[in-house]
Amino acid sequence: xxxxxxxxxxxxxxxxxxxxxxxxxxxxxxxxxxxxxxxxxxxxxxxxxxxxxxxxxxxxxxxxxxxxxxxxxxxxxxxxxxxxxxxxxxxxxxxxxxxxxxxxxxxxxxxx
Numbered sequence: 001x002x003x004x005x006x007x008x009x010x011x012x013x014x015x016x017x018x019x020x021x022x023x024x025x026x027x028x029x030x031x032x033x034x035x036x037x038x039x040x041x042x043x044x045x046x047x048x049x050x051x052x053x054x055x056x057x058x059x060x061x062x063x064x065x066x067x068x069x070x071x072x073x074x075x076x077x078x079x080x081x082x083x084x085x086x087x088x089x090x091x092x093x094x095x096x097x098x099x100x101x102x103x104x105x106x107x108x109x110x111x112x
Contacts (some may be wrong), residue, residue, distance in 0.1 A: 001064045001094070008062065014100035015058045016065065023051060023075040072101040 003011055027047045035043050054074065061067045068090050071078075 001090070003062055003064070003067075010101060010104075011067075011097055012058055012061070014097070014104050015061070015070075016055055017073065017104075018100055019054060019058065019077065023047070023054060023074075026077045058096060064090050064094050064097070067097060071096070 024047070027050075028103075031043050057070055057073075061070055071093060078079070
């Protein structure tokens with residue numbers, strides 16, 4: 001299922017926001033568990049590079065299948081139950097995207 005051109009930007013925005021947060025949380029956890037003070041700069045550079053690649057891949061998603069493939073590639077940044085409910089199927093991926101859009105709409109509504 002292709003993402004309508006008028007909706008692509010909104011889908012990309014919520015995916016970037018959610019996946020960036022998940023990637024940062026995973027990065028922070030990994031650094032706390034593994035990094036020595038002298039290595040922090042290297043880990044931050046790795047995070048920056050990984051984030052740039054992730055955002056680029058998100059911006060090239062034009063269908064639910066593309067998003068599903070991306071999520072499967074980055075499955076390690078998801079925790080437990082969320083994985084099984086959302087990512088393994090295209091229907092689950094579509095529901096994941098819809099939940100992000102609804103959450104974003106509710107946050108925007110509260111800012112009025």
